[in-house]
Amino acid sequence: MTTPGELWLREYHDRKPDSQSVLIGAGRVAGDGRPSYGVFAERVGGERRVLDLGCGDGALLAEFVKIGTTAPAGIDLSAGELELARRRPELRTADLRQGRAQELPFGDSEFDAVVAHMTLMLMADLGAVVAEVARVLKPRGVFAAVVGGGGAIGASEVFSGLAKPMFDAVPEDRRFPDEGDHRTRTREGFDELLGPVGFEPVVWEQIVIEFDAPPEQVWARCCETLYPVHTLDDAQLARLKAEFTEATRELLTPSGILPAAVRLNLAKTRLAG
Numbered sequence: 001m002t003t004p005g006e007l008w009l010r011e012y013h014d015r016k017p018d019s020q021s022v023l024i025g026a027g028r029v030a031g032d033g034r035p036s037y038g039v040f041a042e043r044v045g046g047e048r049r050v051l052d053l054g055c056g057d058g059a060l061l062a063e064f065v066k067i068g069t070t071a072p073a074g075i076d077l078s079a080g081e082l083e084l085a086r087r088r089p090e091l092r093t094a095d096l097r098q099g100r101a102q103e104l105p106f107g108d109s110e111f112d113a114v115v116a117h118m119t120l121m122l123m124a125d126l127g128a129v130v131a132e133v134a135r136v137l138k139p140r141g142v143f144a145a146v147v148g149g150g151g152a153i154g155a156s157e158v159f160s161g162l163a164k165p166m167f168d169a170v171p172e173d174r175r176f177p178d179e180g181d182h183r184t185r186t187r188e189g190f191d192e193l194l195g196p197v198g199f200e201p202v203v204w205e206q207i208v209i210e211f212d213a214p215p216e217q218v219w220a221r222c223c224e225t226l227y228p229v230h231t232l233d234d235a236q237l238a239r240l241k242a243e244f245t246e247a248t249r250e251l252l253t254p255s256g257i258l259p260a261a262v263r264l265n266l267a268k269t270r271l272a273g
């Protein structure tokens, strides 16, 4: 059954397909210099059959194909995102389905790896999701996820601090229906979720994504990072922008760049043998 949060996300992503991949493509993993898609794909390895949960416009799957995946598959709530994924030359033969990660339309043991990039922390009924992941993975198959919730740095931290009380003040009927499971924020939470369905303890890594840029670009990126921004009205948004501009002035470098970053967590595990 589709939840209110899923309806919200589907409508948003149909209206703004590719907004996430443009945002994530603009960020650079600290100490590496590449966007997180390529770094994550490399950490998992070029497994042959890879399923991406919440695959969006296919940016991550395309990276897997570059490193050896021959049977990419993806599932997403949004038809708009999938339409863009189907246009990628790397994904010509990919199996891309519209649907919910809680009810995977794939057979048992079909995949060598299942991955999820910036999606798991949004999902309702995560118990059902991980049970489905365990079902579609082959024995010893890999499950890996990059999740948000690790905190913000520089201008991103300022933005979050200013925006939070505004989000809380949005009337209930217009609020972003956050159905995410807080267990995705910690290694212990992942193990609590994954252990009962047969996974080994996760290997946990923190990665920092830098978005340093001129203030106008950082503002736009911060707005894309947090879904509830899109529940604010024009007056609230104008006030948030004015407060953000004022509060980040002292962070500006002499060349007019605003430092901004977010901490993400990468969890990787295997089905126990």
Ligand SMILES: C[S@@+](CC[C@H](N)C(=O)[O-])C[C@H]1O[C@@H](n2cnc3c(N)ncnc32)[C@H](O)[C@@H]1O
Binding pocket: 006, 009, 010, 013, 020, 021, 024, 053, 054, 055, 056, 057, 059, 060, 075, 076, 077, 078, 081, 099, 100, 101, 102, 116, 117, 118, 119, 122, 123, 124
């Ligand atoms: C923040 S975007 C990330 C997209 C993509 N993984 C990326 O990193 O570019 C979250 C995506 O997850 C999808 N999504 C959220 N909940 C889902 C669910 N329960 N089942 C399938 N897709 C879901 C949304 O439609 C959206 O495309």
